[in-house]
Structure formats: structure tokens, C-alpha cells
Amino acid sequence: MLPKISLAAVGLTVGGILTITGFVAYALDYATLNLAGFFYGIPLVLGGLALKAAELKPIPFSQPTSEKIIALRNQLATPTQNQIRKDVTRYRYGQEAHLDESLERLGLSPTDEERPVLTSLLEQDWEGKYVLTLTFTSPFISLETWQEKQEKIAKFFGPDLEVTVAEPEEKVVTVNLISQLALP
Known part of the structure; x- marks a missing residue:
């Protein structure tokens, strides 16, 4: 639940309330409340604004995950698949884009402007295997380049994963991260 809440929004809300309380207390001549409102409220508002400027929103799922898929995930998902899913579905701060460092290490992000952008996730059952599908908008990196990096992507994201790459539309x-773990 907590990763779904923006710290920037919390800082702005609490800071705004305290700051307004400080102004009202100043107008009503309540010195102690006035100081508390100003000394705590204004820094919280400024912190909230700074976080808002550095905020990276969570990536949505392209369709809701069914209970069957969640059960399959709990049994077969690799630690890497779980980490990716958790990382990209929460608010992040101070990063340029989701998976930016991974894409850079894989040679799929020559510059910030050319970096593919992760747009959605999908969890699915593919022939009894758990699959985490990452969908990227990739106007500057061709499908051929992605396919050349397919083996490197599989090695990068760890053992027990098979990777397939496709271009459903221009x-x-x-990128399908397919768990190779067997049911217990």
C-alpha cells in the first residue's frame, strides 16, 4: 500500500495544512502555533515540491492480474521478476526512467533521448509458465537491435529466465521474461 502513495503528495498536503495553519495562527495572534506552522509547514511544502520534481510514477498493468496468475506468480516467479515488478509499480525518486540503468548496461540506451520508455506490464500464464511482459515504446531502437540483445537480456536478468522479444506494433x-522454474 505504501509504495502506491506519492511521498510528494504527502509532503505537499501535510506541509500545506501546517503552513495555512501557521498563517491563520499569525492572523489570530497565536504565536506558538504560528511558529510551528511556519517552521514545519514551509520546509515540508518545499520538500514535497522537490520530491514532485524528481518523481517517477508507477507503471500500470495493461490488464488486471487474475487470481490464477497471482497463484502462478507465487509459485514460479523468479526473484528478478518479482523485483522488477515491485520496482516499476511504485513511485521512484531521482531516476530518469524506469529500468534506465538496466537498459544502459544492456546497450539499449545510447542517450537519454533515445532510451526506450517502459509503458506497461502484463503478467500471464504461457503454457504453464509465469511470464512478466514489459512493454516499451522504442522509437529509436529497432526490433533487430532488441533481438541481438536478447541473449544478453536473459543473462542480465538472471538464471531461470528465458527471454523473447516481439514488436506487436510499430x-x-x-520483452517477455519467462520463468523456467518448475512447479514444486
């Missing part, structure tokens, strides 16, 4: 690339 300038959109899907």
Missing part, C-alpha cells in the same frame, strides 16, 4: 517492443 515502435512498440515487448
Whole structure:
């Protein structure tokens, strides 16, 4: 639940309330409340604004995950799949884009402007295997480049994963991270 809440929004809300309380207390000549409102409220508002400027919103799922898929995930998902899913579905601060460092290390992000942008996630059952599908908008990196990096992507994201790359529509690339773990 907490990763779904923006710290920037919390800072702005609490800071705004305290600051307004400080102004009202100043107008009503309540010195102690006035000081508390100003000394705590204004820094919280400024902190909230700074966080808002550095905020990276969570990536949505392209469709809701069914209970069957959640059960499959709990049994077969690799630690890497779980980490990716958790990281990209929460607010992040101070990063340029989701998976920016990973894309850079894989050679899929020559510059910030050319970096593919993660747009959605999808969890699915593919022949009894758990699959985490990452959908990227990739106007500058061709499908051929993604396919050349397919083996490197599989090694990068760890053991027990098979990777497939597809282009369902022009300038959109899907990366399927397929768990190779067997049911217990």
C-alpha cells in the first residue's frame, strides 16, 4: 500500500495544512502555533515540491492480474521478476526512467533521448509458465537491435529466465521474461 502513495503528495498536503495553519495562527495572534506552522509547514511544502520534481510514477498493468496468475506468480516467479515488478509499480525518486540503468548496461540506451520508455506490464500464464511482459515504446531502437540483445537480456536478468522479444506494433517492443522454474 505504501509504495502506491506519492511521498510528494504527502509532503505537499501535510506541509500545506501546517503552513495555512501557521498563517491563520499569525492572523489570530497565536504565536506558538504560528511558529510551528511556519517552521514545519514551509520546509515540508518545499520538500514535497522537490520530491514532485524528481518523481517517477508507477507503471500500470495493461490488464488486471487474475487470481490464477497471482497463484502462478507465487509459485514460479523468479526473484528478478518479482523485483522488477515491485520496482516499476511504485513511485521512484531521482531516476530518469524506469529500468534506465538496466537498459544502459544492456546497450539499449545510447542517450537519454533515445532510451526506450517502459509503458506497461502484463503478467500471464504461457503454457504453464509465469511470464512478466514489459512493454516499451522504442522509437529509436529497432526490433533487430532488441533481438541481438536478447541473449544478453536473459543473462542480465538472471538464471531461470528465458527471454523473447516481439514488436506487436510499430515502435512498440515487448520483452517477455519467462520463468523456467518448475512447479514444486
